[in-house]
Amino acid sequence: MLAALFFDLHRLVTGQGSTLEKTACLLKILSFFEHSAPPARQEAGIPPLFQRILDDIHEHFSEIHHVHQLTDKYFISHATLNRWFRGYLHTSPRDYLESKKLACAVELLQRGETVTDACMKAGFPCCSHFIVLFKKKFGCTPLKYKKRMSEGTFDSGT
Numbered sequence: 001m002l003a004a005l006f007f008d009l010h011r012l013v014t015g016q017g018s019t020l021e022k023t024a025c026l027l028k029i030l031s032f033f034e035h036s037a038p039p040a041r042q043e044a045g046i047p048p049l050f051q052r053i054l055d056d057i058h059e060h061f062s063e064i065h066h067v068h069q070l071t072d073k074y075f076i077s078h079a080t081l082n083r084w085f086r087g088y089l090h091t092s093p094r095d096y097l098e099s100k101k102l103a104c105a106v107e108l109l110q111r112g113e114t115v116t117d118a119c120m121k122a123g124f125p126c127c128s129h130f131i132v133l134f135k136k137k138f139g140c141t142p143l144k145y146k147k148r149m150s151e152g153t154f155d156s157g158t
Contacts (some may be wrong), residue, residue, distance in 0.1 A: 020138055027103050049074060050084045061100040062123030067093045102137055110149055115142045
């Protein structure tokens with residue numbers, strides 16, 4: 001499975017695929033690694049509270065609508081949470097949460113879910129915001145992405 005994904009990515013990178021197709025393939029690879037990662041990552045030096053927050057996000061990302069829900073739940077300042085995300089993951093808590101939700105939405109769209117269902121199941125409270133984020137990240141709307149996936153056609157134009 002993983003070898004096939006890397007082969008596909010190599011084929012896409014060597015000029016035979018669009019940006020959208022490359023991004024989708026890369027998300028599949030990242031998802032594979034995320035699901036195969038060992039559950040205990042404490043030996044990497046991550047603070048135990050930060051690990052609990054990451055585990056919470058992983059399990060409940062669709063229910064978390066704002067980063068302040070995490071800071072309130074874990075009694076941690078926004079500055080500390082932001083510092084941990086920047087230091088360990090090189091991103092912001094908001095971007096990390098949005099990426100988790102977008103990756104879930106892509107999987108749902110690939111499985112044939114409607115755009116509205118993918119939006120709601122991935123945890124976006126507003127479809128218009130979801131569409132704007134999706135287009136910014138992938139270069140096309142979720143509906144266009146879904147159509148391209150079902151037709152098996154990818155081009156670099158939107």
